[in-house]
Amino acid sequence: MRVLHVISEMGSGGAETLVAGMVLASGAVGWESGVASGGGHRADALRARGVPTFTVPVARRTATGVLRAAAATRAAVRRFEPDVVLAHNVSATLVARLAVAPGRALPVVTVCHGLADADYRGAARILRHTARTVVAVADATADRLRDAGFEDPVVIPNAVFPQPPTIPRVVVRSALGVAPHVPVALCVARMEPQKRHDVLLDAWAKLPGDAVLLLAGDGSLRTGLTHRCAELGLTDRVRFLGTRADVPDLLAAADVTVLTSDWEGMPIAVLESMAAGRPVVATDVSGVRAVLADGGLVVPPRDPAATADALGALLFDPPARTTAAAAGLAAIRLRHDPHTFMRSYDELLRASIGGSRR
Incomplete structure (x- = not known):
């Protein structure tokens, strides 16, 4: 299964850390992973390890910014040919949905890593029209999405991919x-x-x-x-x-x-x-x-x-x-075991490719 992660940036944030961990663990569940992002030190590290990475300008909250990001993501989709797109947060979902060619049955699955309280209602409205499935990283996040009008988020709690220290x-x-x-x-x-x-x-x-x-x-x-x-x-x-x-x-x-x-x-x-x-x-x-x-x-x-x-x-x-x-x-x-976490995502993404919402 070819999985393209779409995320605004790949710096030091929590979502970026999770994406890097998922990509490096993806071989254990039979994925070939790529990352489309605005770049950052985590993207550089993944590229150095042979992971396909694609540069996408960060989609600022303007129509022009979103369209530029969508065009670059469309090019990444053509080159990587994924079976499923895993979009991290709402702006990446909108970009990914616009990037998928009309009529193409390429599922876009969203991971909602968390939002400010004031943003949930607008996010739910966008996600209803852009994502086949939405994953909430915590029960509390799922509850907020339901209250805002997105009826059936799937909860997969985040995992941690431990890295030992390199220096005493x-x-x-x-x-x-x-x-x-x-x-x-x-x-x-x-x-x-x-x-x-x-x-x-x-x-x-x-x-x-x-x-x-x-x-x-x-x-x-x-x-x-x-x-x-x-x-x-x-x-x-x-x-x-x-x-x-x-x-x-x-x-x-x-x-x-x-x-x-x-x-x-x-x-x-x-x-x-x-x-x-x-x-x-x-x-x-x-x-x-x-x-x-x-x-x-x-x-x-x-x-x-x-x-x-x-x-x-x-x-x-x-x-x-x-x-x-x-x-x-x-x-x-x-x-928060990473093996259980990756198996949960594997089942979800394969079901999405098969046409099931959940």
């Missing part, structure tokens, strides 16, 4: 200028409004001691966040690392991870942290509570004081970290 913990910390005994929290997230780094910085300012916060990611808010960090007197306790391709090594260096988003689907950063044995502090949004189970602590969104309390409870209490880490690993093995 002490070496990573040394390179980051962090002493072996210092408590370290890691946030892996794009610096965009959804992720609410401002809340995280306000929380970090409330924590005592010499703990260090690592921020892995980049985006439109970085300059403002750097200034906010200085205003709070946190320059010596926060490291802005930019976009990183070595997240497994950063996880090895950390004691806890943190995510203060306003909304999520089923965040890959949380799953990766749990799989690496690192407990998580995250906001109680959408599917996060179900993912964490006992593998960390959930806090209300936009609440720096609660976030600081939760971080302190794990950063400065090694036995609590150990207990949460063990629970997180058990949850990953039980509910």
Whole structure:
């Protein structure tokens, strides 16, 4: 089965991480995979491993942008000749649907990785006309889609494709200028409004001691966040690392991870942290509570004081970290196994090719 993944970009985001994992695991279920995207370091890495990749301009929210992306995707479809298109999120679905030649029975299956609350109704309207099947990455995402008018999403919880660290913990910390005994929290997230780094910085300012916060990611808010960090007197306790391709090594260096988003689907950063044995502090949004189970602590969104309390409870209490880490690993093995995940997608895509909606 030839599967073409269509996604806006292939940088460091959660959906991009999932696509890369699916592509590299696809041989085990009998797929030949290709990726059509706006590029990024994950696309470069896949290309280096022989995966067919196709450059598609990012479809900005304009008619011209969508049509340009659709034309490039149409060329990718002609070259790769897929049996099914797996489109990641709504804009990629619209582009993929426009790219498929009229009358051609090429199914487009959508993966909905999560949306802001205000976007669900518009997304459901588009998906009713563009996708044969819609996969929701969490029960909460499926519920939002149903409430918005898309009646029958299929739920396949995200999996994590574990990657061991390549460098010992002490070496990573040394390179980051962090002493072996210092408590370290890691946030892996794009610096965009959804992720609410401002809340995280306000929380970090409330924590005592010499703990260090690592921020892995980049985006439109970085300059403002750097200034906010200085205003709070946190320059010596926060490291802005930019976009990183070595997240497994950063996880090895950390004691806890943190995510203060306003909304999520089923965040890959949380799953990766749990799989690496690192407990998580995250906001109680959408599917996060179900993912964490006992593998960390959930806090209300936009609440720096609660976030600081939760971080302190794990950063400065090694036995609590150990207990949460063990629970997180058990949850990953039980509910987010990559083999089960790939088999579920394999069955779904083959059914789509056969003409079945589900």
